[in-house]
Amino acid sequence: MVEFKGTKSSWGLVAKLFHWSLALVLFWQVATGITLHNMEFSPLKMGFIITHKFFGTVVFSLVVLRLIWKYIFNTHPRYENIPLFHKLVSNLVHFILYGLVILIPIQGTFMTWLEGGDVYLLGLIKIPPLIEENFILYPEALTIHYYSALILTAVFSLHITAALYHRFMIKDKYGVWKRMSFNKNKV
Numbered sequence: 457m458v459e460f461k462g463t464k465s466s467w468g469l470v471a472k473l474f475h476w477s478l479a480l481v482l483f484w485q486v487a488t489g490i491t492l493h494n495m496e497f498s499p500l501k502m503g504f505i506i507t508h509k510f511f512g513t514v515v516f517s518l519v520v521l522r523l524i525w526k527y528i529f530n531t532h533p534r535y536e537n538i539p540l541f542h543k544l545v546s547n548l549v550h551f552i553l554y555g556l557v558i559l560i561p562i563q564g565t566f567m568t569w570l571e572g573g574d575v576y577l578l579g580l581i582k583i584p585p586l587i588e589e590n591f592i593l594y595p596e597a598l599t600i601h602y603y604s605a606l607i608l609t610a611v612f613s614l615h616i617t618a619a620l621y622h623r624f625m626i627k628d629k630y631g632v633w634k635r636m637s638f639n640k641n642k643v
Contacts, residue, residue, distance in 0.1 A: 462531040466635050471530055474522035475636055481518065482557065482612065485511055489605045493598075509568060513577045516561035519554065538630045549615055556608040563601045570594040 462468040467475070488508050495501045526532075535543060565575045565583065572589040576582050623633040 461529070462533055464531075464534045465631065466533055468530060470525055471522070472636055472638060474518060474525060476638075478515065478518050478522065478557070481511055481515055482608075485515060486605055486609050486612070489602070490609075493602050509564065509575070510579050512561040512564045513575070513579070515557055517578060519557050523554065533631075533635045535630070535632075538632070542630070546618070549611060549618070552611050553608070553615060556604060556611065560601065560604050560608060563597065563604060567594065567597045567601055570597055 459466060459468050460470050462471060485508065488504055488511075492501060492504050492508060495504070538546075566587060568575050569585040569587050570590045571594050572591075574582055575585075619633060619636075622628055622630065628634055
């Protein structure tokens with residue numbers, strides 16, 4: 457039986473789908489964003505920018521929906537046997553990850569408005585600009601956006617490293633991997 461909501465030992469199907477789809481989209485976003493930062497202006501770069509903006513709104517939407525699901529509708533698994541240090545570091549890393557994946561798309565939105573462009577949520581709904589075009593501030597906003605993405609990459613890498621540590625080094629002795637895995641039986 458598929459558990460849509462979390463249980464005491466699993467995050468549930470919906471939370472897992474949010475988690476893994478966000479991981480894939482974020483990987484794409486970071487890879488294309490860093491590539492964009494280092495590309496010369498070209499039609500290919502313009503195409504990447506368009507898809508990068510679209511997926512930025514996808515990330516923002518998925519994160520908001522995931523947080524609503526996580527804190528309003530979902531049951532959280534219990535982490536009673538995990539050492540306090542693991543819990544504290546995990547909570548801090550997740551807090552930073554959520555903050556960055558909310559902040560970075562907002563930065564991208566402001567960058568687009570600064571350059572005089574339009575922002576469409578999921579490619580459908582035009583978001584009215586909250587700031588005016590400003591080509592003087594744009595390079596600064598671009599730099600902040602880029603370095604925020606690098607920080608996200610570092611924290612994302614730490615998260616992945618911790619997950620792999622739980623899975624392979626300590627053989628998931630606290631059930632951390634299993635709670636977010638689709639395969640309940642294999643650890």
